[in-house]
Amino acid sequence: MSVKKVILIRHGQSKWNLLNKFTGWNDVELSDLGKKEAVKAANLLKMNKINFNYSFSSMLTRSIHTLWIILKTLNKTWVTVDKDWKLNERHYGALQGLNKDEMVKKYGEEKVHKWRRSYKISPPKIKNFNSLFSGYDERYENIGLNNFPKGESLELTEKRVVEFWKEKLLPHMKLQKKIIIVAHGNSLRALIKYLGNIDDVLISRLDIPTGSPIVYEFNKNYLPIRYYFL
């Protein structure tokens, strides 16, 4: 059986991961540790002889820079980088920029856990036109202001990630491309939920660490078999 592999990686630690702030679509750079995690991820791929020749990233700098570091470390800067907003982190709505521990103190553990890990519950939405609204950013001009996310549940995130999978990833896999995806904690949780048909409760227990390569295997019909962390 010819097993096909897709590599999934959450970006390295960002400056707001370090400060424990809700980030979502806020465009935050990698921390120094995050840059080191990206180099380590590249070396892990090399050691395990996991190769790729096509790459996808979200539109957010922390993912793009993680991918650039991986490509540079592996001498593969020739690889196409295909960026898609549908891989962006879940939009964290009005929580973006706020400290996670302070929100626990203010609203309690249970509520914050629901905002962070439940499948169907969305965070409080941002109001149009405040500083958390990135709808005027030129990188998102094809989304359209009316469709622009203002706070997404994991369920809503899954919807757009599955569109990416069907419209972009599968066609490239069928062209025999070996693919790496660099994205985010929740966009990758949404993808893993979809691929593994994982139920809403079990997926709430999955936490994806920064900078740790995941190998997802597929059979010759492009159906998911299993995944594992390197």
Ligand SMILES: O=C(O)[C@H](O)COP(=O)(O)O
């Ligand atoms: O956007 C964020 O704050 C993080 O990337 C993911 O946060 P979470 O662990 O609260 O889902």
